[in-house]
Amino acid sequence: MKIQGRTAVVTGGGGGIGSAVARGLVHRGARVVVADLDDAAAERVAAEIDSAHPGTAVAEGGDVARTEVIERLIARAAAEFGPVDMYFANAGIAGAPGLDLSEDQWDQVLDVNLRAHIRAARLLVPGWAERGDGCFVSTASAAGLLTQIGSAGYSVSKHAAVGFAEWLAVTYGGSGVHVSCLCPMGVETALLREGERSGGRLGAAATRAVTSAGEVLTPATVAAGVLAAVEEERFLILPHPEVLDMYRRKGSDYDRWLRGMQRYQESLLDGES
Template identity: 35%
Template sequence: MQRLEGKSAIVTGGGGGIGGATCRRFAQEGARVAVLDRDEAAAQRVADEIRSGGGQAIAVRCDITERASVDAAVAQVVQAFGGVDVLVNNAGWDVFLPFTKTVPAQWEQLIAINLTGALHMHHAVLPHMVERKAGRIVNIASDAARVGSSGEAVYAACKGGLVAFSKTIAREHSRHNITVNVVCPGPTDTALFADYKKGAGNPEKLEEAFRRSIPLGRIGQAGDLPGAIAFFASDDAAYCTGQVLSVSGGLTMNG
């Protein structure tokens, strides 16, 4: 049984590692997928791959930091699919430096992408879900939001804010049958993690230290995340809202 059969889904950052894997999983689960990304070519590659496999997908260029771009993208998805059943806020960006080595311009960009961008998406999509009295929102935060992470102070602050925001929106919109849940990846082998390692004096040593600290003994892969995301997007999680789940190989164990 395909858990997302007949559902329409938006995935931001859909052209990247975790986003692309999520888009492909959603299509396998029967969803019509809108692959949103600032990099239109990356989004198109994912959408083309889904369609070549028999799924339904469209690529939509969207800069989540610009409200006009968000509104245009959501309108395009609604026109193509007739509505939005699932929103996955996955797009993210980071600067890997000690806080005192960062500058305000970097803070502003980090906040714009990792927090304000998600606010834009919620604000644009929620009215459509409220009108239909149904919806699933899955926000991708980070274990940095739960336990902190050296060199990621502002990123962690944004993701912590996203967790708190998610719980509040879950409360505000429970009466509309809209659920809001959060998935927190741990270290995951994506382009973002590659950038993180570049900031280290010895990237191989850093990666090995991460691997030793993870109980399951390996760095996460992009394909490790979509199962949890799809669960929260499906009716299997109809009675779950305001919850935060780490997918980190046991690196963090919060209960």
Template identity: 50%
Template sequence: MTDGRPAFDAAGTGAVVTGAGHGIGAALARALTEAGARVVVNDLDPDAAHAVAAELGAHAVPGDAASAEGVAALIGAARAHLGAVDLYCANAGVATTGGPDAPPDAWERAWQVNVLGHVRASELLLPDWLERGSGRFLATVSAAGLLTMLGSAPYAVTKHGALAYAEWLSATYRHRGVQVHALCPQGVRTRMLDDTGEHGQVLLAPTAIEPAEVAEAALRGMAAGEFLILPHPEVADYYAARATTPDRWLHGMNRLQRQIEARQETR
């Protein structure tokens, strides 16, 4: 028990992992399976979902984990296979570069996947979890939700929204047996990092870790009952600096932005 809350034991757990065809999601599905969980692998890419499920001996449910219809279909199929969903890993996410100039559909897609996918899943999961007094929601938020991500306003803004929603869920329902975790890695060696361009290469690539390390941190954090799970421990110091000395922190971030602009100008 941690703070009066049950510790996490993956053995026998019925788990859903969204965005599990690649990267962090695939690593989470793999780590949970190895720990004894019964896993449903979800991804928008059906070939990727089926490939990971076949590797793990898990169950594939391809589809959209953001829209109301897609989330309902996923949870319905997962319950039919597992009996009940004990752990929902809201891992699917999209990263869009740009600022206010990013196309409206890019902003909308980021909002739908990075925030509303979490809201819609919890809306369907909570009645059962509250009735039986147990349930666990793991949101892959990213350190961008604690800090920011230069070069990608839609990602930074919606990841802040994902963190805010996870905090709200935890504050509202933890006394009723619902455990919520916010997984906040910094750079991770995935296709998403490859797509972040100059900003990602400067800010994230130097300290990037493997998806398996993120998954290991997630299982440790859930076992310890932690809300914030930080695979990069230094993020805690950055988060504290942002909260306690915001002008100094913003000046430092702007200095990084100017360095990136200078690199781009020399090309």
């Protein structure tokens, strides 16, 4: 899919993968709305982009899991640059480790990591299908394919995000709507260290599981892979190629994989004591 000349919205654009994707999009000739719950972070990223490429980036703050905020993003993009061609549902949160999440916290994790994607797709995808063109990129995680040690909310919501992206691709791929799903392991962002900061053994194990499973990549490296996949119209984006081997082993013998994950968790917890 050609990126040049497109209008894009990137959520979670105030830092990490989102800000790197926004910069990469503009470098490839797109115009972008940088959205983030942190208004100041979104403004900073958009200002940096716009100073280098005038007239290509604006910022919007707000909770991108809320339908009215997504509607505002789409309207702002249309007013500044034209109808939205590409939507990067990138915002994400981890939530508390284990079963410690309250009902409200479960709702928040599911809202940000899953329902935000559903709400954006509901507003954009039918119109894209009618015109035969559009691109939806879901930031999930290797946890959506393999499960994240320590974090129930993150694992469940990311599995669901992968499932929803698959459904979009199956249902609308034949109508000219391209869907990609990003499933990285460790990326050097604030989210990577949340488990360590939780103060609990299971949270610390969650961070160690990710950082010890493979190379921790920079957001810029991941963003480059995302945009290459969009241009090539590939669904599954795996910045860590080893995830595919792990996924195949999981599918080939589920019980063996579960026993291995149990042992791995025990080793991570023992390593802390």
